[in-house]
Amino acid sequence: MSELLIEIKDLECNIDNQKILQGLNLKINKGEVHAIMGPNGSGKSTLSSVLAGNENYEVTNGSINFLGEEISEMSPEERSWKGMFLAFQYPVEIPGVSNINFLRTALNERNKYYGIDSIPAKDFLKMVAEKSELVGLNNKLKNRSVNEGFSGGEKKRNEIFQMAMLDPKLSILDETDSGLDIDALKIVANGVNKLKSSENATVVITHYQRLLDYIVPDFVHVLHEGKIIKSGDKSLALELEKKGYDWLKTDENI
């Protein structure tokens, strides 16, 4: 019997008064991997931003229940503290702030929220060493400024490194495969697989079936015009790869 991690009900949201999500429903249990696919402009990235709490998106209807708590009004940092993680499609550069300092600040802010002491430097560095090995992050990158001057692959790998450090309950990978060559893709996927457990879940947002060869989903959903119009197992992804999305758009689902 698997345990419910997040339940999204009838979610509707706007950006600049334009409706993007139009009644989205999704349930994810602990231990599961869900893939969300769909044509450009279907609302995939919006979904990840809304789940992470980006204030540019206005939730106009519906609910997001995360670990038994309604979070649609919660600040991004509080969602993060509760275990929400978004691997950005375009990771942001923060000049002058080292990766290490950034993560230490992040962990300590979370500790503060839970009333736990700051993480001792020794333990922190040990953790950094372990986790960076897990995702094959170059040692030098840890002391460089966050994402500054990183290659596309390094940025994505750094996202997975941060994910490993923060050990989230729900990880949303927003087109993590975009801009990655096949070797980098394997490394990133390998990192994600190693972080999987029966206590967490992963949402993989992607255009391509290719990533799903490496991160094998339990469920595949097709998003179109802000709604999930079809769900299936991993074979759906293969079908989409062959047939594209048009056959679904003409379905009665729309």
Place this chain on the structure above:
Amino acid sequence: MSYTEKELKEELDNKSYEFGFVTDIESEKAPVGLNEDIIKLISSKKNEPQWLLDYRLEAFRVWLKMTEPNWAHVKYEKPDFQNISYYAAPKKKKELQSLDEVDPELLRTMEKLGISIEEQKKLSGVAVDFVMDSVSVATSFKEKLSELGIIFCSFSEAVHNYPDLVKKYMGTVVPHTDNYYSALNSAVFSDGSFCYIPKGVRCPMELSTYFRINESGTGQFERTLLIADESSYVSYLEGCTAPQRDENQLHAAVVELIALDKAEIKYSTVQNWYPGDSKGKGGVYNFVTKRGICGHRSKISWTQVETGSAVTWKYPSCILKGDYSIGEFYSVAVTNNFQQADTGTKMIHIGKNTKSTIISKGISAGKSQNSYRGLVKIGKGAKNSRNFSQCDSLLMTDQCGAHTFPYIECENPTATVEHEATTSKIGEDQLFYCMQRGISEEKAISLIVNGYAKEVLNKLPMEFAVEAQKLLEISLEGSVG
């Protein structure tokens, strides 16, 4: 971040100007107004020699003929110079043998400032010359320094004990005729710091002075004279705070640095004068002339973190007179609410193969105006001299302003002058990225701003860097819009 979260919380809990307390010490104050009699009074109170009185009076006469400069990119109500008291000394001053004799009120003030001398003595090895309302109150570490022949004392003491040095160097870098405020300072300066590092001596500790305006309606006119004799080295820290007051207080200081051949002076300032309230009421006018002169192969490095004052008008400069001399200017200037800052530097290349570096990081928030103004002048004889300038501006809101006024005058074709400038706005995407990782908005701003200013903060001595980071954080609270 090298400070603890607990400290941070305390800082954040106290959102108003942290150092806005008034110390209740009886002080002796000159009547308001400025005329030759007042100057004579100041001079006689301080038991000064005739030559110094003459210098003051001469400066005063020059000042009377000058007009207040108007070219800076700042707007403010001109101070009424006849409505200021030009001298305030804590009254209980007498010869002090040890800290125990210092007025307990005063010690408490120092503790609030976080620079309790006892603590400093024990922990950091910093010698502090504490200037409070004009008169230097307590000086520590003097003995240890004097073993090396280093002189570090109040300006008044130097006038009495080392008149030859004072007479020889005072006014040589910033003459009393230099500008309106340096003339005023030369006429009415009350005290300040004096430092002399003998030939070949490397000063083993950071020398530190804290300035603080306490008495209401008093201007503070201190003077610093720092002489590094041949092949010597000194690192000097200057910190400033002023209590919170509604009326505008005037601060017009003069700092002169003399680096003789092969000497090196590192001068760091963290300026935290009261900036006025969030509506722009009150605050300190900070009109300061700072300049150093370099001999052969010597080096002067200015590092400043400016977070305070209602109006700042300040250009720490280097005259690179000696061949192969080096001038550096590293600055972070933060303005919030209605603060205005017009700050920068002048690098005057005279000697051959002279080199200067300017790194200026402006941060504007609220409705503030932040200007960088800098002059790079390459003289006729300054063969193969080089300058690199980088002026960056970071905007926190869409109501603030950032301005850059670089002046370049080049009279020698073999010189290389480079200028780079950038302006950026703190990014919503950067903030969201941090917040998604669990870093609150305030903390994220501090992180991003500290990262932006890192190049400069790294130049500060350790104790100061921590303080400066905290100050940046406090000054920019709730400033993104």
